[in-house]
Amino acid sequence: MADISPFAPKRFPRLPKIAGLRLGGVACGIKANMRSDLMVCVLDPSARVAGMFTRSATAGPTVRWCRDAVRDGAVRAIVVNSGNANVFTGRAGARDVAATAVTAARALGCGPGEIMVSSTGVIGERLPISKLTAALPGLVAAAEAGAWQAAAEAIRTTDTFPKAAGARARIGGVAVNIAGIAKGSGMIAPDMATMLAYVFTDAKIPAPALRVLLAEACQASFNAITVDGDTSTSDTVLLVATGAGRGHRRITRAGDPALADFRAKLGAVMTDLAHQIVGDGEGLSKFITITVTGAASDRAAKAIALSVANSPLVKTAVAGEDANWGRIVMAVGKAGERVDPQRLAIKLGGVRITERGAARPSYREAPVARHMKGRRIRIDIGAGIKGARGRATVWTCDLTHGYISINADYRS
Amino acid sequence: MADISPFAPKRFPRLPKIAGLRLGGVACGIKANMRSDLMVCVLDPSARVAGMFTRSATAGPTVRWCRDAVRDGAVRAIVVNSGNANVFTGRAGARDVAATAVTAARALGCGPGEIMVSSTGVIGERLPISKLTAALPGLVAAAEAGAWQAAAEAIRTTDTFPKAAGARARIGGVAVNIAGIAKGSGMIAPDMATMLAYVFTDAKIPAPALRVLLAEACQASFNAITVDGDTSTSDTVLLVATGAGRGHRRITRAGDPALADFRAKLGAVMTDLAHQIVGDGEGLSKFITITVTGAASDRAAKAIALSVANSPLVKTAVAGEDANWGRIVMAVGKAGERVDPQRLAIKLGGVRITERGAARPSYREAPVARHMKGRRIRIDIGAGIKGARGRATVWTCDLTHGYISINADYRS
Numbered sequence: 001m002a003d004i005s006p007f008a009p010k011r012f013p014r015l016p017k018i019a020g021l022r023l024g025g026v027a028c029g030i031k032a033n034m035r036s037d038l039m040v041c042v043l044d045p046s047a048r049v050a051g052m053f054t055r056s057a058t059a060g061p062t063v064r065w066c067r068d069a070v071r072d073g074a075v076r077a078i079v080v081n082s083g084n085a086n087v088f089t090g091r092a093g094a095r096d097v098a099a100t101a102v103t104a105a106r107a108l109g110c111g112p113g114e115i116m117v118s119s120t121g122v123i124g125e126r127l128p129i130s131k132l133t134a135a136l137p138g139l140v141a142a143a144e145a146g147a148w149q150a151a152a153e154a155i156r157t158t159d160t161f162p163k164a165a166g167a168r169a170r171i172g173g174v175a176v177n178i179a180g181i182a183k184g185s186g187m188i189a190p191d192m193a194t195m196l197a198y199v200f201t202d203a204k205i206p207a208p209a210l211r212v213l214l215a216e217a218c219q220a221s222f223n224a225i226t227v228d229g230d231t232s233t234s235d236t237v238l239l240v241a242t243g244a245g246r247g248h249r250r251i252t253r254a255g256d257p258a259l260a261d262f263r264a265k266l267g268a269v270m271t272d273l274a275h276q277i278v279g280d281g282e283g284l285s286k287f288i289t290i291t292v293t294g295a296a297s298d299r300a301a302k303a304i305a306l307s308v309a310n311s312p313l314v315k316t317a318v319a320g321e322d323a324n325w326g327r328i329v330m331a332v333g334k335a336g337e338r339v340d341p342q343r344l345a346i347k348l349g350g351v352r353i354t355e356r357g358a359a360r361p362s363y364r365e366a367p368v369a370r371h372m373k374g375r376r377i378r379i380d381i382g383a384g385i386k387g388a389r390g391r392a393t394v395w396t397c398d399l400t401h402g403y404i405s406i407n408a409d410y411r412s
Numbered sequence: 413m414a415d416i417s418p419f420a421p422k423r424f425p426r427l428p429k430i431a432g433l434r435l436g437g438v439a440c441g442i443k444a445n446m447r448s449d450l451m452v453c454v455l456d457p458s459a460r461v462a463g464m465f466t467r468s469a470t471a472g473p474t475v476r477w478c479r480d481a482v483r484d485g486a487v488r489a490i491v492v493n494s495g496n497a498n499v500f501t502g503r504a505g506a507r508d509v510a511a512t513a514v515t516a517a518r519a520l521g522c523g524p525g526e527i528m529v530s531s532t533g534v535i536g537e538r539l540p541i542s543k544l545t546a547a548l549p550g551l552v553a554a555a556e557a558g559a560w561q562a563a564a565e566a567i568r569t570t571d572t573f574p575k576a577a578g579a580r581a582r583i584g585g586v587a588v589n590i591a592g593i594a595k596g597s598g599m600i601a602p603d604m605a606t607m608l609a610y611v612f613t614d615a616k617i618p619a620p621a622l623r624v625l626l627a628e629a630c631q632a633s634f635n636a637i638t639v640d641g642d643t644s645t646s647d648t649v650l651l652v653a654t655g656a657g658r659g660h661r662r663i664t665r666a667g668d669p670a671l672a673d674f675r676a677k678l679g680a681v682m683t684d685l686a687h688q689i690v691g692d693g694e695g696l697s698k699f700i701t702i703t704v705t706g707a708a709s710d711r712a713a714k715a716i717a718l719s720v721a722n723s724p725l726v727k728t729a730v731a732g733e734d735a736n737w738g739r740i741v742m743a744v745g746k747a748g749e750r751v752d753p754q755r756l757a758i759k760l761g762g763v764r765i766t767e768r769g770a771a772r773p774s775y776r777e778a779p780v781a782r783h784m785k786g787r788r789i790r791i792d793i794g795a796g797i798k799g800a801r802g803r804a805t806v807w808t809c810d811l812t813h814g815y816i817s818i819n820a821d822y823r824s
Contacts, residue, residue, distance in 0.1 A: 058745030058753050088741045088753070090770025123738025124771055233742050312724075312811075313819055320820030326535025329500045333470030333645050341470050341500070358502025359536055399724075400820075404813050407725055408732030 006375060007279030007287055008161035012149045015166035016177035019202045020044035020244025024143035025154025028135035030121075030128055031083035038135055039154035041078040041198060042108065042143045046243040049075035049116065050210035052218050054235035060087030061094040062117045065101065066236060069113050073207025075240060076114040077104045078198055079136065080155050082183070086119040086127045087233040096129040103133040107140040118196050118236045120183065121157055152181040155196055158406060159185045159280050165272035169203075169265035172258040174248035176203040178269050184277040185227070195222060197237045197273055202245025203262065212254035213266060214239040221270035224302070224394045226309045227281040239266075278395045283402020286318050288377045288395065294345075295383040295390035300337040302392035304383060307335035315399035321372040323365050325353050332381060343384025350378060418787060419691030419699055420573035424561045427578035428589035431614040432456035432656025434555035437566025440547035442533070442540055443495035450547055451566035453490040453610060454520065454555045458655040461487035461528065462622035464630050466647035472499030473506040474529045477513065478648060481525050485619025487652060488526040489516045490610055491548065492567050494595070498531040498539045499645040508541040515545040519552040530608050530648045532595065533569050564593040567608055570818060571597045571692050577684035581615075581677035584670040586660035588615040590681050596689040597639070607634060609649045609685055614657025615674065624666035625678060626651040633682035636714070636806045638721045639693040651678075690807045695814020698730050700789045700807065706757075707795040707802035712749040714804035716795060719747035727811035730789055735780040737765050744793060755796025762790060 022042040031037040051070040053063045069075075079100055086093050097119075101112035108114075119127065152162035166179035184195030205213070214237065222237055249258060279287055290308050295301035308314055311331035317324040325346050332339055332346075346354045349371025353363050371377070377398075383390070434454040443449040463482040465475045481487075491512055498505050509531075513524035520526075531539065564574035578591035596607030617625070626649065634649055661670060691699055702720050707713035720726055723743035729736040737758050744751055744758075758766045761783025765775050783789070789810075795802070 054745075055748075056742070056745030057747070057749070057751050058741045058756070085738070088738060088766065088770060090768050093770065122736075123741055124766075125738075233745050312815070316816055316819035319816065322820070324534075326497070326500060326537075329470045329535055330468070330645055333466075333468030335469070336467075337469070339469050344470070354500065354536075356502050358500055358505065399816065401813050401816050403724070404728055404731065404811065404816060407728035408734070408812075 004160045005280045005284065012162060013164050013166065015148050015164055015179040016168055017146055018177055018179055018200045018242060020047060020242030021200050022143035022145055023147040023151040024139050025150035026135055026139050029131040030081055036154040037081055037083045038132060038139060039080040039151045040104070040136070040139050040143055041151065042140055043076055043240060044242055044244050045076065047075050047240050048073045048205065048207045048210055048243065049238055049240045050207055050214045052214055052237045054232055056233045058088065058233050060085060060119065060233045061089070061097045062086060062119050063234060063236060065097045066116050066118070069116055074114050075116060076108050076110040077140065078116040078238060079104050080118040080196060081127070081132055082120050082155050082157050084119060084121040084125055084127050085123045085234050087123045089124065089126050092126055096127045099129055099133055100136070103136045104140060107137045116238060118234065120155065120196055120234055123233060148179065148181060155181065155183040157183065157185070158282060159183050161280060163273055163276040163280070165269045165276070167265040167269050169262040171203055171251065171262050172249040174246050176201055176245050176248060176262065178265055180269055180273055182273040182277060185280045185282050195232070195235055195277055197222060198240070199238070199269060200240045200242065202242050203248065204243035205241040205251050209251060209254040210239050210241055213263060217267045217270045220267060221274040224392070225274045225278045226306060226394065226396045227278065275395060278397055281397035282406045283400040284397035285400055286375055286377050286398040288318060288379065288397060289393065290379045290381070290396065291391070291393045292381045292383060293391045294385055294388055296338050296385050296388050297390040298392055299390070301383065301390040302394065303337050304332055304335045304339070304381065305392050305394040307331050308379065308381070309394050309396035312399055318372070318377055319398040319400045323348060323368040323372050328379060328381070338385055340384035340386070343382070345382030345384060347380040348378070416572045417692045417696065424574060425576050425578065427560050427576055427591040428580055429558055430589055430591055430612045430654060432459060432654030433612050434557055435559040435563040436551050436555035437562035438547055438551050441543040442493055448562070448566040449493055449495045450544060450551060451492040451563045452516070452548070452551050452555055453563065454552055455488055455652060456654055456656050457488065459487050459652050460485045460617065460619040460622055460655065461650055461652045462619055462626045464626055464649045466644055468645045470500065470645050472497060472531065472645045473501070473509045474498060474531050475646060475648060477509045478528050478530070481528055486526050487528060488520050488522040489552065490528040490650060491516050492530040492608060493539070493544055494567050494569050495533040496531060496537055496539050497533045497535045497646050499535045501536065501538050504538055508539045511541055511545055512548070515548045516552060519549040528650060530646065532567065532608055532646055535645060560591065560593060567593065567595040569595065569597070570694060571595050573692060575685055575688040575692070577681045577688070579677040579681050581674040583615055583663065583674050584661040586658050588613055588657050588660060588674065590677055592681055592685055594685040594689060597692045597694050607644070607647055607689055609634065611650070611681060612652045612654065614654050615660065616655035617653040617663050621663060621666040622651050622653055625675060629679045629682045632679065633686040636804070637686045637690045638718060638806065638808045639690065687807060690809055693809035694818045695812045696809035697812055698787060698789050698810040700730060700791060700809060701805065702791045702793070702808065703803070703805045704793045704795060705803045706797055706800055708750050708797050708800050709802040710804055713795065713802040714806065715749050716744055716747040716751070716793065717804050717806040719743050720791060720793070721806050721808035724811055730784070731810040731812045733784040735760060735777050735784050740791060740793070750797055752796035752798070755794070757794030757796060759792040760790070
C-alpha cells in the first residue's frame, strides 16, 4: 500500500445532512483482507438523478446500465462495489449488473431501473456476484443518514484517503445542502476518468434541470483534471436531488436565476472533489495548477493546458523540482492549437520567464527554483493570440517513481 | 549517465559507402567534458535533398531555416550540434542559425541556403555560437568518407548508443547504396519527435521525387514510433541523394517502377533507425510492437495503436511484466475510434485472450505471463469492425523507473 498522499486532508470533512438519503459501506469479500468494498446510497422516492459517464468505446456494463436507468430521472439506490471493475466480462458481466439491481430493488420494493450500479477495480475478471448479492440486502437495511465516511471508504481502490466535500447553498432564500463523495487516483483524464463521484442535495430539482447543472459543473471540475491521460471504462458522476429538504420555491429549469448560489456551491463541491482526486494522484509529490489565457477559444485553451498537464516530460521535470520551462514550450507546441511564439508568456510560480520568443534578459532562476521546491506548482501560459480571450484552468500532479511502483505491480 | 540500452546493437553497423558524401564529428565545447557535439555532412554539388519536420507550433529556428532551405532541393552540407536545442531563443537564436550556415557556406564556397542546420538538447538557452563557428571550418575540412560513427556520436543527447543503418538497392539493375544515422531517445512521438535522422543515397533522384519517397517512408517508420507521446520542437528528417554513385537509368518521378526495390530498402533503413530510437527509449526494459487490424481505416488503426502505445497504464504494466490486458481494453476504448467490443480480439505474445466481450473461457495466463518476462512484447488488437481492413503497426517501449530518473534530473 502506498503512503498516504501529502495532500490528504487532516481528517474526514464534516458534511451537511442530506434529508432523504441513507448511506452505508461494508466488506462483502471482493477485496482481500476484509477491506470495505460495497457501498449503498438509499434514496427517498422523491429523489431525481442526472448522470455523466465515460466516453470510452469499451465502457463497462455498469455504465451501459446507468445510461439507460438515469433516463427517466427516478432513483431509489446507488450500489457501488470496489475491487473489481466488472468490465469486459461479456454477457455474464451484464447479468451481474442486473442481478445487483434486482437484489437492491427487491430490498426496497422498487423497480430495478431505479437502481444505479457502478464498479471499480481490475478490468476483465468476473465479479464474485454471489458475495455481493448476499451482503446487499443487509447493507440496504443498515444504511443510515450521515454515514459518509463508511460510504467513501467502500468505493476506494488505489486511493490513499477517502474523498468527500459539502456546502450549503440558498435557493430563493431557503437553505439547502450539498454533499458528495468520490474516488479516483489513477486512470484519470478528462471526459471522466477512473473516477466515481456521487453528489447529493436535499433541494427539489427536476431531472432535466439537474442534467444541465451537472454537465456545466463537470466542465470545470471532473473534466478539468488529469493524472495520467488514461480514461477509464467505468467513470460515472451522478447528481441526485432528494427533494426532501426544506421547501424552497419551485424550480423547473436550470436557467432559473434563483439557482445562482446553488450553481456556484455545486461547482465548488465538485471542484473540491476533483482536486482531492488529483491530490491523491498515484505517487504524486506535487499538485499542479495550469492556467492558459489568450488562446483562440476556451476549448483551445483547455487543449493547450491538457497538453502540458499530460506531458511526461513536464511532469517529471516538476517531480525533479527542475525549472525546465523549455519543456512547457515543447508541450504548448505539440497541442495542435494556435499560439504566437513571439508573444507566448510562460510563468512559473507567478514569475514571468519568456518574452519575444526567448527567456527574458532579466530572468533569474533562483525564485522559480524556490517555487519548484514547494508542494503546489503554478504554471501560467499566455498563448499570445492577439485580441483572443480563450481561457481554461486544469489541475494535475507530477509523475514520480511512486506512479511506476504502484502501476507496475498493481495486480500482484 | 544511464546504462546502455539492452537493445543496443553489439557493435556499430558496417554501412555501405555513399559516394559524394564526407562526414565528421568533433567536440566544440557545447557539451561538458569534451563530449562530441558538432557534426557535419559535406555533399557534392550534385546532391539533392528533401526534408520532413516537426509540426510543433513552437518549432525552433533551425526547423524554420531548413523548411525554407530545402525548398529548392540544393544542399552542400548538414551541420548539427547536440547539447543545446537553440529553441525559444528569440532573434538571437535565428541569428545563430544564420551564422552557422554562413560559416559552413564560406568554408565550402556556396550559398548559406545550401546549408541545413539542426540543433538538439536543452530548450531555451542561448547557443554558445562562437564555439560552434570556431570549430566548424576545421570540421568541414577534415570531414571524410565513411566517418559514420564519428557523425552518429556527435548528434547524441540522452541516447545510450549511436544509431546507424544501411542497405543496398537496385535501380534498373544498377546497385546503389543507402545509409543513414539518427538520434533520439525521449520526447519521441509521431509527426516527428526529438529525433534527428539523416539518410543518404548515392542514387541520382530529383528533389520532387525524393520528397514523395521520404514522406511515404516516414509514415511507417519515424511517424509510427512513440516513447512518451511528447513531440520535440526540433525534429528533422533529411533524405539526400548525392547522384555520385554508379549511373543508373534516369529517374524523374517517385512513381517510376524502377524505384520499387529502392523504395523497399529505404523503408527498411528508416524503420531500422526508428526501431533503434525506440530501442533506446529513455529507461526502457521492453520493446513493444503493437499491431491493430480490422479498424475502420488505416488512420483509425494507427490512432488505436498509438492510444495503447502512449498509455502510461499499459506501459507500466509491461514494465511490471504484468499480463494486465484489461488496461489494453481501456486504452483501446479511449482512442476515440470505432471498435466492436463484442468482436474485439486482444492477443498478447500471440495468445488470443478475448472473445465475445470477455476473456475466453479457455484463457490461461501462464503462457502470456512467460511472454511478458521476455524483452520483446507483442500486442495484437483486432478492432472487430465488420468487413473493415484498416491496419497499422507502431512501436514503443515500457515506462520504467529509469524514465523518471533520467527526466526528473536531466538538467542537473
